[in-house]
């Protein structure tokens with residue numbers, strides 16, 4: 559049995575036929591091939607699968623794809639605009655806020671959502687608010703630096719007060 563869903567992913571309208579039990583992360587990775595959204599656990603703890611659902615960070619391993627019916631989903635692939643990194647992506651690069659990079663898409667998506675909700679941040683705020691994103695490599699120091707620098711970049715570029723603008727990089731329509 560399959561079920562039809564329609565949603566917007568990175569600014570592109572998507573229609574698909576899926577198994578009702580498909581997780582949103584499976585739909586993004588396996589059907590849309592948006593593999594920047596990672597799977598790092600099976601307990602909804604690591605945050606590597608974080609995407610934006612209607613502008614809020616969520617763990618895409620923790621909801622069914624059908625629950626995103628009609629929603630706007632932004633993945634890490636939708637953050638950069640016209641080849642220019644989002645300020646938070648640029649800050650992670652500048653501050654060396656990653657080593658292997660496995661956690662980084664989820665970290666960046668959570669950080670962008672955090673700054674949109676709370677533009678004025680301290681390091682303690684970042685540590686507390688991103689406790690749902692685990693990194694196995696960095697010791698977090700440079701991640702916190704990156705989020706603070708990214709927050710400043712978002713404020714100066716005017717992206718701190720709006721949800722991340724999606725780009726139309728995803729396939730326009732997928733039917734499986």
Ligand code: FES
Nearest residue numbers: 598602604605619
């Ligand atoms: S894969 Fe979703 S929280 Fe770990």
Ligand code: FES
Nearest residue numbers: 657661693694695
């Ligand atoms: S950079 Fe390797 S898990 Fe975070």
